[in-house]
Amino acid sequence: MSDVARTFTRAILGRQLLTGIGGFCAIALLAPNLIVLDWPMTKKVLVIGAALAVVAWGLCLLVTLLRIHKHRALLRVLSGGAATVRAQDYGDLASLPSAITLRTFVVGSIVAFASLVPGVRPEKLDQGRAISLLCLSITIVGAASLIQYVLLRGATVRLLELVPIEPITTLLESQELHQIPRRRLLQKFLIAVVAPVALVGVGAVLTTHAHMRTLTEQSRKNTALLLAKIALDPGPGQGNKNAREDAVAAAAEHGFLARITGPRRDGDPNLRRETDGELVLSVPLEEGQADVRFTAELDPAVTTEGVGIALAFVLIAALLGVLIGQAIASDLKLATHRVRLLGTESVLRGATQIARPARFELVARLGRAIEVLAERFRIFAGAQERALEAQEAAQRMRGLLFASVSHDLKSPLNAILGFAELVGREELTASQRESLELIANRGRELLALIESILDTARVEAGQLTLMPRATEVALLTTEAVRRARELAGDAQSEVVVEIAEGLPTIPVDPAYAARAIAVVVAHAIRTAAADASSRAVRVRALRPAQPGQAVRIDVELGSRNTTRAELDALFARRATSRGRGLTLGLSLARSIMELHGGSVKVEDTPDGAPVVQCVLPLVIPGSRPRLSSKPALG
Incomplete structure (x- = not known):
């Protein structure tokens, strides 16, 4: 893994861990107060919640690593390596925070649902409180996901700063064509406005539900206590079995199941919660012990009313978010249009x-x-x-x-x-x-x-003024080879000249054209003389592929030690270790060929020896040609 990929991966995982810890701490601080849990139940909830949080973060870690692994080629390019990437790959990298955040929310929500599974849910935590805890956990996971998105976006933006401007420009133009930025702006404004309102709404509903449930439990506990004291304990010597049975039957109609469980046990009335979530109040009587079983479920209409109010505020917030997003998008569109103009x-x-x-x-x-x-x-x-x-x-x-x-x-x-x-x-x-x-x-x-x-x-x-006139290709090539031998000086190598038959005359300045080709041939002679394993230098004048095009004179270097990149550098006036005094001459030769309307190009041959292709047109150019690289005197 490259340094850039390693640093980016550590930044992403570190931010995920930070938001995960923050979300768990928020649940641990808010759940006891919003859902009204006693301390023993709070400890059990925290232990199970910590275990589920570890599982959730481990799954998120795996999902994130797999997602980052898909961008390994792009990260290798940003590290200075070689790989083939498309402009769309940078767009996929820019959408990485959204993808990771969505997967984190989904994984966290699925793991949170495990708290409802029997065996995972703490004993004596009733179904209503368990559902309230689940809703609170999912809401806080969503809020933490928004914070995580902001942090991951910052790390990704710093990575995108390493990207060249060309692919980013291409990507932005493509997205602008499909109006993707406008849609994303509306989506982000919608989420940014709706999420806090939804969090506050869910918190308000849960808080109201929990406190009303607590008040209901207290009220029904007092009712059960009065039932046991008055109906089941008529006093010494006043026992009436039929009256007691009638009282028990009447209490059952209101959700109180009362019965005498045995001899009297000393102590205060004791309230306990069964595994099925029902409450049992044990009350000592004068002539025995009574247990009153009841539930404290709220009327669904109470919860529905709170949920309806919360949804109404969420819808209002969504409408405001859309309106604000459209207004900002309109301003940005106007600004973008003026910038383009x-x-x-x-x-x-x-x-x-x-x-x-x-x-x-x-x-x-x-x-x-x-x-x-x-x-x-x-x-x-x-x-x-x-x-x-x-x-x-x-x-x-x-x-x-x-x-x-x-x-x-x-x-x-x-x-x-x-x-x-x-x-x-x-x-x-x-x-x-x-x-x-x-x-x-x-x-x-x-x-x-x-x-x-x-x-x-x-x-x-x-x-520089050229005086072109009709010139035989054979005479031009022969004169160029003769001058090349003089330019090569002491460096001598075999030169093989091949001239195709029936070549047309070309309109060139004989002196300048011959000197330009001679410089190329002289360089080939020098490189061949310095290489013991070199072959003969070949100068070939070729028939044009189609009538009316051009004549091409190829100079094939006999040495394989000279590379195509080195020759391109010499023709572009960039000195190399073996350029010697011909560096200026080669760049000038290219300029002279282009002033004739021709060109100079370096190609590779199958055996590895480069060949310089000098192309001269058959027609004099109508205007002064533009030079691809002008020779300079320093």
Whole structure:
């Protein structure tokens, strides 16, 4: 697991544990007071509740890990690894908090229902209180889930900040097309408003129900006590069996089952709750012991009335949430529309009003922030425009400087080369001739470099003028190979030239086109000479695939040590460890080919040796072609 995935997983699980502990503490604090539980019953409820909470959190942990595991490829990409992801994958990651929160609520609610199962439910906890405890637990789990969503959303947003802007922009445009943000905004406002009202409503209903139940129990306990004292204990010497039976029968009609259980036991009346939830009051009498069994169930109409009032408030809150959500969505839609209309030209003109007036201060602040950002962009754009103008002026001055210096260098260098040629006609010793050839070769290399600098300065200034004329491909290729051998200097390697038959003439400047191809061939010769396992350099002039397209001259490097990426870097004017003095020449060669309306592309061959494809059109371009990468003098 990558560092990003590990950190994100720990953050998600930590927040889940935090909200789980908070929810359990809320239930532990509220349940005894809202449901009116005595201390012995509270201890049993807390023990069983803690066990169920551990089970629920373990299941939530498993579900969360499985959900995060689905995003392992995306997390690997955000860690700097290699994997294929779609823009929709980022959308799935953004919806992770909602998915985890929903599953947490479902798992917590299912585990809470286990508290009603016999054997799990505490003994002597009646069915009514058990249901009330279940409703309270589910309500608090829902409230804790909202808090968990906010915390998980924060962790996910920090992770999404690592995502490049392009896939996020694509995702937002796709969601905007289907109006997904508007629907989600309404849903979130609805939940944010309804959930607190529902929590308060459920709490109020449970509190009212519990206290009325307690009062009912106390009232029926007093009634049972009076029944036992008056009806079942007529006093010494006053026993009347028929009267006692009539009293028991009358009490049974009102839900009190009374009977004499045996001899009298000393002590105060004792109230206990049976496992079935019924209450039993044991009362000592003058002539025995009486047990009165009764229930304290409330009239369903009382609970129904409270639930109805709570639902009415929830519906009102839902209506208000929808209305507020629609209003905010409308303001945001207006602000978004104005932002989309805000282009570079309008910003430069100073038209930066976004969302005023707005009904909500939040949207108004967002609009003002965008306006401030647009104003700063306008200032930055103006400064950048002035900087570009200054840069272009500096480039023109630098080009003129290099052109002047190059001309001054060419004159004495031509004299040196001419003198070396004259000396070479004399009779010389072997060592003298070798030294003279070294001077001539290095002089020609220096002359080629000066010409490259001079032509690069012209390309930078946009002043390189080509004089195309119809040229035979065979003559152009032969001249390029000859110049390449001179440029390669001491590095020599076999060059195989293959020219297809019936090639048409092409409109090129023979001098510049031959020099551009020669630089490519010279680089191939140098790399082949430095590799003992290299093959011959191949220069192939190919027939156009279809009439009227172009002529392609392929230069296949004999060495496999030079990679396609390295050649692309050289043609783009990025120096490499083996570029040497041809780095500027290769970028200039590419520019010359593009000025002819052609192109230079590097491809791989099946055996691993790269091939440079120089394409020259059969028709002179109507306007000056745009250069893909302009050579620079530094």
